[in-house]
Amino acid sequence: xxxxVIWRLLESMHGHLGVLAAVALLHPAILLRRGLPLxxxxxxxxxxxxxxxxxxxxxxVGIYEAYRELVKRSLFQADREVGLLFETKEHLAWAxxxxxxxxxxxxxxxxxxxxxLRRGAALAFALAALLxxxxxxxxxxxxSVRSFPEPG
Amino acid sequence: MSEGRRxxxxxxxxxxxLVAAIAYVAQRLLEIRxxxxxxxxxxxxxxxxxYYWRCATAIWWGGVAFAVVARGSADxxxxxxxxxxxxxxxxxTLLLSTWWWP
Numbered sequence: 018x019x020x021x022v023i024w025r026l027l028e029s030m031h032g033h034l035g036v037l038a039a040v041a042l043l044h045p046a047i048l049l050r051r052g053l054p055l056x057x058x059x060x061x062x063x064x065x066x067x068x069x070x071x072x073x074x075x076x077x078v079g080i081y082e083a084y085r086e087l088v089k090r091s092l093f094q095a096d097r098e099v100g101l102l103f104e105t106k107e108h109l110a111w112a113x114x115x116x117x118x119x120x121x122x123x124x125x126x127x128x129x130x131x132x133x134l135r136r137g138a139a140l141a142f143a144l145a146a147l148l149x150x151x152x153x154x155x156x157x158x159x160x161s162v163r164s165f166p167e168p169g
Numbered sequence: 170m171s172e173g174r175r176x177x178x179x180x181x182x183x184x185x186x187l188v189a190a191i192a193y194v195a196q197r198l199l200e201i202r203x204x205x206x207x208x209x210x211x212x213x214x215x216x217x218x219x220y221y222w223r224c225a226t227a228i229w230w231g232g233v234a235f236a237v238v239a240r241g242s243a244d245x246x247x248x249x250x251x252x253x254x255x256x257x258x259x260x261x262t263l264l265l266s267t268w269w270w271p
Contacts, residue, residue: 081217093209100209104271108197111224112190112263115231119186126179128172133248134179140248140256141186147260 021168024087027080028165034073035153041066042117042146049124049139052132060125067121070145074114077107084165092163099162106155109148116145180246181239187259189231194266196223201270 045063048055055063093100120141127134170178200219238246249255 078217081220085213085217090213093213097209100212101271104212105267107220108194108267108271109263111193111227115189115193115227116186119183119189122182122185123179126175126182128175130172131176131179133246134176134183137180137183137248137252140253141183143253144256144260148263151264 018168021166024080024083024165025167027076028084028160031073031076031080032153032156032160034069034076035149035156038066038070038073038113038117039146039149039153041069042113042142042149045120045124046139046142046146049135049142052134052136052139054127054129054135055124063121063124066142067117070114070117070149074110077110088163088165092159095163099159102155103159106152106159109152109155113145113149113152116141116148120145176246177239177241180241181235181237184234184238185231188234189227190263191259192230193223193227194263196226198266198270 041062045059045066048059048062089100089103092103120138123134123138123141127138
């Protein structure tokens with residue numbers, strides 16, 4: 018019972034962090050869109066966005082094996098198409114993380130005169146945010162069909 | 170680190186992010202093309218190892234892109250015209266590819 022609660026809790030945290038990451042990724046996209054140098058607060062925002070995105074992804078990877086064992090079979094039994102949407106979500110999540118990593122590094126490495134580089138980072142963040150919203154939407158839909166079993 | 174070098178590494182990081190994302194999806198499409206259409210039974214049975222390998226290989230390709238761009242001259246870099254449209258097109262391509270061939 019305790020184990021079931023823990024998996025549900027971790028799944029819930031994964032979902033919430035995903036939503037947070039989607040919103041957080043929009044912030045640097047807006048901050049950097051004009052190519053102006055980042056303020057100290059802006060640098061914190063970019064760094065924390067990278068951390069939140071990595072945490073959401075890492076937690077998803079962490080709970081996957083239990084998800085495969087306890088949920089995935091019944092998900093495909095319930096609806097094959099929704100099961101495949103879970104796969105789509107996984108693939109897009111990788112794109113989100115790699116774009117966010119590229120964006121964070123570019124934003125931190127850009128010098129005072131590298132306007133274009135910052136605008137490029139903004140585009141990477143914007144694309145990552147867009148894909149992350151799709152990932153979050155798919156994740157919410159999939160979880161509404163099948164999720165970790167309730168305790169008891 | 171000199172300013173030019175930092176800029177080169179910055180552009181190289183962007184290249185890493187883009188190439189790693191594209192390489193992952195390209196690998197998945199190649200897997201589907203060289204094997205059978207997606208079979209839910211196999212999806213359920215498949216360990217996550219394949220995912221980790223795809224990610225690792227995508228990182229490798231991203232690293233290659235990083236190295237190639239980092240060796241260039243920062244003066245030659247700049248956002249191409251209509252860059253936002255290119256990013257948008259890439260996003261739609263990734264989205265549709267993973268949707269149609271999960």
